[in-house]
Amino acid sequence: MKEHRVRIIVVTALIVLGGYLLYPTLRYEQLSRQETELLTQLSNVSGIPAQRLVSDIYRDDVDLVGEVQTSSLSEMDKLAATQQIEYLRGDFAKSLQSNRSLAIKRGLDLQGGMYLVLEVDLLELLQNSAKGKDDQYEALMRELTPIAKKPDADVFSELETVAGRMNITLNRYWGDAGQSDGDIVSDLRKTADDAVDRSLEILRNRVDQFGVSEPSISKLGTRRIALELPGVKDPVRARELVGRTALLEFQLMGETDRAQQVLLALDEGIRKHQSGDTSSIAPDTLTTDSLAADSTSDTTNTDITAADTTLGDTTGAANNPLLSLLVGGTGDILVPVENRGKVTRYLTAIENQRYIPRDLAFKWSARSEKIGTDQKEYWRLYVLKSRAELTGEKLADARSTMGSGYDPAQAGKPVVQIEFTREGGRVFSRVTGANVGKRLAIVLDDKVYMAPNLQEKISGGSAVITGLDDIEEARDIAIVLRAGALPASVNVAEERTVGPSLGQDSVDAGKLCLIISFLAVILFMVWYYRASGLIADLAMIFNVFLLMGALALFQFTLTMPGIAGIILTIGMAVDANVLIFERIREELRAGKSVRAAIDTGFDRALLTIIDSNTTTAIAGVVLLIYGTGAIKGFALTLTVGILINMFTSVFLTRLVYDVYTSGRQLKTLSV
Amino acid sequence: MPQFFANANYKFVQHRWRTVTISTVIILAGLVMMVVKGPNWSVDFRGGMDMTVRFSQTVSDGQVRAALGDVISGGEVKTIGGLGAQSDILIRMKTSDDPTATQRMIQDKLTAEFPGNKVEVREIALVGPRVGRELRNSAAISAVLAIILLLIYITWRFRFEFAIGGIIALVHNVFVTLAFVVFMDYELSLSVLAAFLTLIGYSINDTIVVFDRIRENMKKLKDMSLADVMDRSINETLSRSVITSVTVFLSTLVLYIFGGEVLRGFSFVMLVGVIASAYATVFVSAPVVVEWAEKAILKGKKK
Numbered sequence: 010m011k012e013h014r015v016r017i018i019v020v021t022a023l024i025v026l027g028g029y030l031l032y033p034t035l036r037y038e039q040l041s042r043q044e045t046e047l048l049t050q051l052s053n054v055s056g057i058p059a060q061r062l063v064s065d066i067y068r069d070d071v072d073l074v075g076e077v078q079t080s081s082l083s084e085m086d087k088l089a090a091t092q093q094i095e096y097l098r099g100d101f102a103k104s105l106q107s108n109r110s111l112a113i114k115r116g117l118d119l120q121g122g123m124y125l126v127l128e129v130d131l132l133e134l135l136q137n138s139a140k141g142k143d144d145q146y147e148a149l150m151r152e153l154t155p156i157a158k159k160p161d162a163d164v165f166s167e168l169e170t171v172a173g174r175m176n177i178t179l180n181r182y183w184g185d186a187g188q189s190d191g192d193i194v195s196d197l198r199k200t201a202d203d204a205v206d207r208s209l210e211i212l213r214n215r216v217d218q219f220g221v222s223e224p225s226i227s228k229l230g231t232r233r234i235a236l237e238l239p240g241v242k243d244p245v246r247a248r249e250l251v252g253r254t255a256l257l258e259f260q261l262m263g264e265t266d267r268a269q270q271v272l273l274a275l276d277e278g279i280r281k282h283q284s285g286d287t288s289s290i291a292p293d294t295l296t297t298d299s300l301a302a303d304s305t306s307d308t309t310n311t312d313i314t315a316a317d318t319t320l321g322d323t324t325g326a327a328n329n330p331l332l333s334l335l336v337g338g339t340g341d342i343l344v345p346v347e348n349r350g351k352v353t354r355y356l357t358a359i360e361n362q363r364y365i366p367r368d369l370a371f372k373w374s375a376r377s378e379k380i381g382t383d384q385k386e387y388w389r390l391y392v393l394k395s396r397a398e399l400t401g402e403k404l405a406d407a408r409s410t411m412g413s414g415y416d417p418a419q420a421g422k423p424v425v426q427i428e429f430t431r432e433g434g435r436v437f438s439r440v441t442g443a444n445v446g447k448r449l450a451i452v453l454d455d456k457v458y459m460a461p462n463l464q465e466k467i468s469g470g471s472a473v474i475t476g477l478d479d480i481e482e483a484r485d486i487a488i489v490l491r492a493g494a495l496p497a498s499v500n501v502a503e504e505r506t507v508g509p510s511l512g513q514d515s516v517d518a519g520k521l522c523l524i525i526s527f528l529a530v531i532l533f534m535v536w537y538y539r540a541s542g543l544i545a546d547l548a549m550i551f552n553v554f555l556l557m558g559a560l561a562l563f564q565f566t567l568t569m570p571g572i573a574g575i576i577l578t579i580g581m582a583v584d585a586n587v588l589i590f591e592r593i594r595e596e597l598r599a600g601k602s603v604r605a606a607i608d609t610g611f612d613r614a615l616l617t618i619i620d621s622n623t624t625t626a627i628a629g630v631v632l633l634i635y636g637t638g639a640i641k642g643f644a645l646t647l648t649v650g651i652l653i654n655m656f657t658s659v660f661l662t663r664l665v666y667d668v669y670t671s672g673r674q675l676k677t678l679s680v
Numbered sequence: 681m682p683q684f685f686a687n688a689n690y691k692f693v694q695h696r697w698r699t700v701t702i703s704t705v706i707i708l709a710g711l712v713m714m715v716v717k718g719p720n721w722s723v724d725f726r727g728g729m730d731m732t733v734r735f736s737q738t739v740s741d742g743q744v745r746a747a748l749g750d751v752i753s754g755g756e757v758k759t760i761g762g763l764g765a766q767s768d769i770l771i772r773m774k775t776s777d778d779p780t781a782t783q784r785m786i787q788d789k790l791t792a793e794f795p796g797n798k799v800e801v802r803e804i805a806l807v808g809p810r811v812g813r814e815l816r817n818s819a820a821i822s823a824v825l826a827i828i829l830l831l832i833y834i835t836w837r838f839r840f841e842f843a844i845g846g847i848i849a850l851v852h853n854v855f856v857t858l859a860f861v862v863f864m865d866y867e868l869s870l871s872v873l874a875a876f877l878t879l880i881g882y883s884i885n886d887t888i889v890v891f892d893r894i895r896e897n898m899k900k901l902k903d904m905s906l907a908d909v910m911d912r913s914i915n916e917t918l919s920r921s922v923i924t925s926v927t928v929f930l931s932t933l934v935l936y937i938f939g940g941e942v943l944r945g946f947s948f949v950m951l952v953g954v955i956a957s958a959y960a961t962v963f964v965s966a967p968v969v970v971e972w973a974e975k976a977i978l979k980g981k982k983k
Contacts (some may be wrong), residue, residue: 118942126811161813244801246785301772318975426682469889504806510734511802511942518940524870525938529930537682569942570871573935577878577950580931581885584924591920594683617892622887627833628881629825632874634824637815640874646876 013230016664018547024551027558033111034561040105047097053331055090056082064220070255082119082391109318113560116642119516121509122221122239123247126229127499128312129205129214131164132157134497137483138200139182142367149177149307151359163196165201178187192480202231209234212251214492219250230540244506246481254498255489257427260393260438262448263369263462268392272342274364276331279355285603331355336387341460343387370395371649375456391457393450398440400494403433409483418459418475423483425474429492434470442466454498503511519572526576538590540679544665545586548657552582555653556646565645578654586623589614590680594598603675615659626651684922688915691812696967703852703964708858717862722869723805723889727812729773730805731786738799744769747793751785761941766940768802779806808920819873822945826880829869834884838891845969846887849960852882854909856956866945882928883957884952886921887965893917894966909965925958 015298048066052059055077065071076166117124132154139146154169157164169190179193182184186196209228216224216236225237228530241247263271334348344352356362356371363370374389404429412419429437441449441463451474458476477483507515528547534542538595552576560567592611601609629651632644719958723730739876745757748771753761755773783804807815812944854876869981893913901909932954937945948967 046830128808161810243803245780247789248780248783314917364812370920414914488968500808501806502808503811504729504779504804506801506804508800509730510800514940518938521938522934526931529934530927532976533927535932570874570946573939573943573946574934576931577928580928581882581924583927584885587920587927591917591923595916613896617889620892621888622835624830624884624888627829628877628884631822631826631829631868632877635825636874637816637818643871643874644876647881657806 013664014666016660017668020661020664023555029556030558030561031113031554033108034113037108037112039107040101040108042107043055044101047101051090051093051097054078054082054086054093066219067095067102067222067404085311088255088356111561113557114238114564114566115516116566116571117237117239117505118507118569119512119519119567120239121241121507121512122237123241123507124503124505125235125236125238125248125251125501126503127208127234127236127252128232128499129201130210130500130503131201131232132186135164135168135197135202135495138186138197141182145177146182162175167199168197169194176673187286190310192199205232205234207273208495208497208499211495212236215250215488218492219247219490221247234499235498236652240509241506242509246485248501250485250489252499253489253500254495255401255492256454256494257404258397258452259399259437260370260372260395260397260452261440261444262450263392263394267366268342269367271392272332272335275355275361276329276360278364279330279670282360294664303323306603335390342388342390342392343380346388348357349373368395369393370450371457372450372457375453376456376478381607389457391450391460393457395450397452398438398449399429399433402488402494403430403436405430405433406426406485409487410482411480412473412475419473422475423477423480423485424476425486425490426471426473427474431470434468437470437472438466438468439444442468515569519569522572522576523579527548528578530583531577534586538680541586541590541593544662545583545658547665548586548661549579549582550660552650552654553579554656555657559649559653560646566642567646568642571646572638572644574643574650576645579649581625582650582654582658584652585614585618586662588617589658589662590619593678593680597678597680604670605677606678607670611659611663611666618655619661622651622655625640681957683919685915689911690915691911692962693911693967693970694913696945696963696970697780699959701916702968703856703960706859707852707855710855710862714858714862720862720865720867722867723772723807724870724874725807725811725812725868727807727809728775729782729807730758730770730803731773731783731801732760732768732803733771733790734768734800734802735794736800738767739769739794741769743794744771744790748786748789751782751789754768761981769907781811797893800852815870819870822877825878826877829862830880830884832967834888834891838895841969842891842894844972845965846884846891848882848968849887849957849965850869852960852964853879853953854958855955856960860906861945861949864948866948869945871943871946875946879949879953879957883953883960886924886961889920889982890914890917890961894969907970914966915964921958921961925954929954946978 048059048062051057052062055073057073057076068176073094077087077094080087082090122677126174149172152175153164153168156162156167156171158516168179172190177192180188183197185191186193186200204539209226213226216226216238219241221237221238221633227235229235236251238251255537262268297377310339331352334352336343336345351436356365372391372393374391377386378386379385380387404427408426410424410426412422412424414420445463446463448460451472452458453474458474474486477486527550531546534545536542536546555560556575556578559565565571584650589610590613593606596606596609597603626648629644629648632640633648634646702966734893741757741759745752748757752773754775755771757771759767760770761767773782779947787799787801827850830850831843831847834846857876861868863870890913894910895917897904897909897913897916898906901912902913929951930952932947935943936951938949
């Protein structure tokens with residue numbers, strides 16, 4: 010036994026190390042189960058729904074103890090609930106936390122959650138920073154947009170090329186950024202880098218307030234931001250919270266008669282365009298005589314009783330392609346839901362842009378409404394002044410509450426209360442004072458939430474946003490307004506969301522596969538190689554054990570494909586031993602003694618094992634370098650599994666054989 | 681004690697044309713079908729959005745399609761899963777300009793159209809066109825890079841002719857498996873791709889064991905013809921090839937049956953790949969080396 014001492018110590022040390030590394034994972038599993046039990050108990054005692062406890066128990070901004078104290082529970086229950094809350098938030102949370110940080114991380118596909126890759130819209134950023142836009146600028150953008158939207162396109166160098174081709178010098182629009190085109194482009198690039206960093210910070214703020222445990226947010230390359238939100242329960246809502254720009258603007262409504270002129274010009278232009286007449290009409294040559302709309306008044310708060318008059322001539326679509334899609338009530342322009350797509354197409358078509366003055370903009374209401382006696386569904390279409398009087402930049406705070414007072418738009422409905430900064434408050438009071446009698450639209454991300462009539466100067470430095478669906482929406486809007494607007498809108502480049510039930514199904518499936526696969530391979534090996542098969546099985550189990558330990562040690566994340574990698578490792582791990590055993594059998598058949606057969610078998614097989622495993626490892630490493638997300642997890646377990654396998658199958662099985670054969674003269678070997 | 685192929689002595693090299701023909705037919709059939717049908721790219725490479733939902737009471741895909749109406753114009757709806765588990769509904773959009781709004785609309789519509797039947801979002805996979813293309817590129821790079829590295833390694837450890845034989849066997853395995861993936865109409869997704877790359881690693885591993893024996897026997901049996909050395913080496917390693925294939929096959933079969941919808945495509949590729957690989961190790965790789973290398977090696981010997 011003495012000559013094997015060092016090797017036995019090595020193996021024992023590895024077993025101890027593996028156990029030490031895997032203990033937190035097992036303990037964490039146990040604590041998680043206990044947590045569910047404790048929360049159910051607490052829910053029973055305190056009467057707080059378990060669902061709420063799960064999301065709020067560890068939050069510092071929620072005072073559960075206070076809630077219990079002020080509730081109508083008996084004194085005894087209050088005491089018990091308070092003690093439980095304090096234990097959960099104290100010692101229990103600490104031990105849960107410390108074990109979790111050492112346990113094998115579960116990927117989002119196993120615990121459920123959302124992975125998002127966001128891309129900052131550089132084209133929009135470019136447009137936001139341009140000054141003195143004119144027709145030539147619009148032409149430049151028309152040219153640039155399709156090119157910049159292509160995959161692999163670099164917006165800035167494309168801008169330089171396109172501008173060069175069209176003989177436009179960039180300093181006409183981006184003069185602040187430098188003189189020569191080269192300077193401007195490099196400065197714009199820098200602006201873009203800043204914008205990405207700023208977006209990352211803003212998104213971090215939003216996500217932190219969203220209330221998921223351990224969100225992670227990081228830069229991916231230079232232009233992308235990756236977000237991981239474990240345990241998201243309502244993915245669609247999370248997407249809306251993260252993805253919105255949160256640009257809040259206060260814009261005055263355009264004067265009614267000007268709005269009508271624009272609509273008429275548009276209508277005329279579209280009709281001409283459709284009938285093939287290319288001669289254009291300047292908007293100012295039109296008179297308002299042909300307007301067939303009902304008298305439009307400036308108020309919205311009056312109830313709309315009948316909204317069935319078509320704005321255009323009743324002769325229909327051919328004569329009034331645009332107006333026939335709109336409906337004039339006693340207030341705003343209404344668009345039946347089925348017409349919205351068509352109207353949007355007309356309003357955004359390039360050839361129609363010349364009919365829309367640059368200082369006016371069309372915007373839709375935030376949601377459709379059922380209006381009139383027949384409860385038909387309509388969107389509102391607003392014509393606003395393009396220039397924002399005030400933006401969310403000058404916001405100090407935003408909070409969601411239930412509205413109060415006598416106003417039917419607010420009372421008992423979810424609202425967002427916003428507070429301006431001192432400067433913002435001054436601007437707001439000036440704007441409202443100077444425009445009494447006009448309408449001021451509150452626009453969030455290009456959607457009009459409300460457009461109240463200004464009845465007096467508002468100088469309190471605060472305002473209320475109404476017209477929201479529910480308290481959740483109010484809460485989300487408050488979060489994004491507090492965190493601030495993104496410098497430009499973000500597009501979702503990639504999203505992978507796994508619901509909690511699918512995650513749990515995957516974990517269960519993975520465990521089942523692991524067990525069955527273990528059993529199948531173990532039984533097969535024992536059937537074919539008898540005692541030696543058992544040794545190979547031992548090496549294989551040791552292999553998986555060490556692999557899991559390595560996952561915990563290096564804080565790797567275990568994903569579903571990662572589990573597949575482990576299961577494949579089970580099948581492939583015995584290969585090295587199969588090679589060795591086959592060699593030993595050959596040597597025994599050739600008449601060698603047991604001892605000699607074992608020695609030759611191991612020696613000869615070693616080279617083959619190294620060669621064959623190296624080739625698999627090469628493929629694994631390539632996958633590890635070029636793979637993304639889940640594939641990386643798979644490549645990782647596969648590659649690490651192979652490396653450990655070379656060790657266990659050669660080192661460990663050899664040791665078992667050596668210990669078994671030392672000091673005895675064996676005539677036969679069970680192989 | 682069981683022993684497969686104890687004194688195996690099959691003439692593999694002699695019959696190489698027959699076996700290679702079988703493989704060629706399968707590969708060609710697969711390629712023809714792929715060209716005719718077009719590759720079935722998954723959302724990972726095609727771009728678009730896949731949304732999987734589960735209802736608490738089972739609903740047919742037709743009902744969902746009808747309920748969604750033109751919200752999903754150009755998209756498709758189908759039932760997936762159901763192997764022992766509850767079935768889900770997959771809603772697939774080819775492209776989507778405003779995915780956030782689309783997701784919201786789908787969810788709201790389903791909640792409204794199936795009152796009292798709880799809808800749960802099981803999975804969303806959304807890939808923008810740019811990312812889809814990048815993923816395809818990096819997939820192609822990794823496959824080519826893996827093959828080049830393997831060529832270098834085998835050339836270094838054996839001979840260039842062996843490397844070519846090994847790579848041909850590997851390409852053979854990939855294409856035979858691809859043919860079956862096309863026959864069975866599995867999607868080409870990221871995880872299927874990972875399976876193919878694993879297959880590359882695994883099949884070369886299988887081949888190397890035979891090459892290793894050939895290398896050893898060439899030194900030992902200098903007077904034997906190359907074809908005979910190869911036959912002998914293949915026969916000597918036959919039981920190992922079969923046993924390893926069996927254990928890996930068992931593991932992948934377990935994954936295929938019990939691994940759930942997430943791993944179905946992945947394990948199918950491995951399942952077919954393991955069989956193809958066992959076949960190629962015996963019938964394709966070494967025989968091809970004979971064809972390619974007999975002259976080169978003989979020339980080498982004379983020097």
